[in-house]
Amino acid sequence: MARLSRWQKIGLITLVALLLLVLGCLYFPVPKPHVELAPEKLWTPGGFPITNTMITAWLTIVVLGLLCYFATRRMKLVPTGLQNVVEYAVEMLINFTENVAGKEHGRKFFPVVATIFIFVIANAWLSLLPGFMSIGFWHGEGEEQVLVPLFRGANTDVNVPLALALISFVFVEYWGIRSHGFLRYVRKFANVGRLFSGVRQVMRGHIRSGMGSIFNGIIDAFVGLVEFISEVVRIVSFTFRLFGNMTAGEILIFSMLFLIPWVAALPFYGLEVFIGFVQALIFCGLTLVFLVIAVTPHEEH
Amino acid sequence: MDPESMKWIGAAIAIGAGALGPGIGIGLLGYGAMTALGRNPEARGPIMTNMILAIAFAEAIAIYALIVAILLIFVA
Numbered sequence: 001m002a003r004l005s006r007w008q009k010i011g012l013i014t015l016v017a018l019l020l021l022v023l024g025c026l027y028f029p030v031p032k033p034h035v036e037l038a039p040e041k042l043w044t045p046g047g048f049p050i051t052n053t054m055i056t057a058w059l060t061i062v063v064l065g066l067l068c069y070f071a072t073r074r075m076k077l078v079p080t081g082l083q084n085v086v087e088y089a090v091e092m093l094i095n096f097t098e099n100v101a102g103k104e105h106g107r108k109f110f111p112v113v114a115t116i117f118i119f120v121i122a123n124a125w126l127s128l129l130p131g132f133m134s135i136g137f138w139h140g141e142g143e144e145q146v147l148v149p150l151f152r153g154a155n156t157d158v159n160v161p162l163a164l165a166l167i168s169f170v171f172v173e174y175w176g177i178r179s180h181g182f183l184r185y186v187r188k189f190a191n192v193g194r195l196f197s198g199v200r201q202v203m204r205g206h207i208r209s210g211m212g213s214i215f216n217g218i219i220d221a222f223v224g225l226v227e228f229i230s231e232v233v234r235i236v237s238f239t240f241r242l243f244g245n246m247t248a249g250e251i252l253i254f255s256m257l258f259l260i261p262w263v264a265a266l267p268f269y270g271l272e273v274f275i276g277f278v279q280a281l282i283f284c285g286l287t288l289v290f291l292v293i294a295v296t297p298h299e300e301h
Numbered sequence: 302m303d304p305e306s307m308k309w310i311g312a313a314i315a316i317g318a319g320a321l322g323p324g325i326g327i328g329l330l331g332y333g334a335m336t337a338l339g340r341n342p343e344a345r346g347p348i349m350t351n352m353i354l355a356i357a358f359a360e361a362i363a364i365y366a367l368i369v370a371i372l373l374i375f376v377a
């Protein structure tokens with residue numbers, strides 16, 4: 001055979017790959033993917049169910065712990081290697097936090113915000129490795145055997161985003177109360193000051209100004225109630241934003257893998273990497289923004 | 302019509318109509334950000350940060366619609 005040029009070699013390899021693809025699709029039929037929204041329980045030792053997302057969350061914790069241990073083992077003043085990478089990540093996070101929140105608040109908010117970011121992004125990216133959602137146990141018999149995966153991305157379980165949303169909500173309220181005092185912070189939501197002063201004015205005899213104050217007071221109280229409701233609904237929106245993005249991405253990759261194995265899922269893996277990063281940034285960025293709003297001093301009329 | 306097909310149609314309508322609003326919203330946000338960037342290229346950092354934040358809010362609504370569609374297909 002004469003020497004093949006580089007392009008001819010590439011063309012030949014592509015043709016062989018396509019032929020193998022077509023033969024594989026014809027002779028090895030693939031079943032439809034089975035998707036479940038709720039995480040599957042694997043074992044229940046002593047009545048406590050252990051789901052596959054729980055195992056993956058533990059794996060994430062172990063991976064992050066090992067990463068930090070190996071990065072800080074022999075620390076040098078001028079960092080090299082793994083310590084350099086981890087310092088780069090920490091520096092990006094603290095720059096982001098201080099840009100949004102100012103210097104002293106930024107340093108205070110950094111632990112919670114950075115933890116949320118690192119946990120979400122570690123969960124999201126770890127779930128893209130091979131072995132997640134493919135290694136597991138077969139449940140059921142005969143025709144209706146279902147593969148229950150051993151590892152499943154922890155962000156696809158509603159409980160993990162819900163836990164993070166609750167943590168962010170608790171910290172927002174805690175820092176708001178700590179920087180304003182309990183009564184002044186509650187007064188932001190139960191804004192009945194003008195209402196009561198209006199009632200007092202009416203009782204003293206100034207009817208017209210009293211009624212005006214009562215009217216404004218009712219509007220203030222209503223606005224305060226709406227703000228309180230929006231604080232609570234924030235938990236729901238955080239949860240479903242993260243859960244929805246992660247679950248939709250996983251189902252998308254599933255469907256693409258079962259459509260044309262190997263090939264169709266490649267651009268979607270890239271999309272998932274990007275979406276994981278963006279969702280982690282969004283979660284921690286929104287937490288940071290709400291923290292800043294909660295601690296800025298309320299301007300007096 | 303039997304419930305099976307109604308579920309499929311419902312899922313299609315849920316995500317189809319639910320992605321309209323956020324799509325337009327995100328387009329408007331991009332337009333505003335590009336305009337601001339054109340007027341003041343030095344403020345690139347804050348403009349981009351705030352644009353991404355606002356896009357996340359708008360996209361969350363589309364994700365709610367997607368959740369409803371997924372629930373209809375796989376759970377109901």
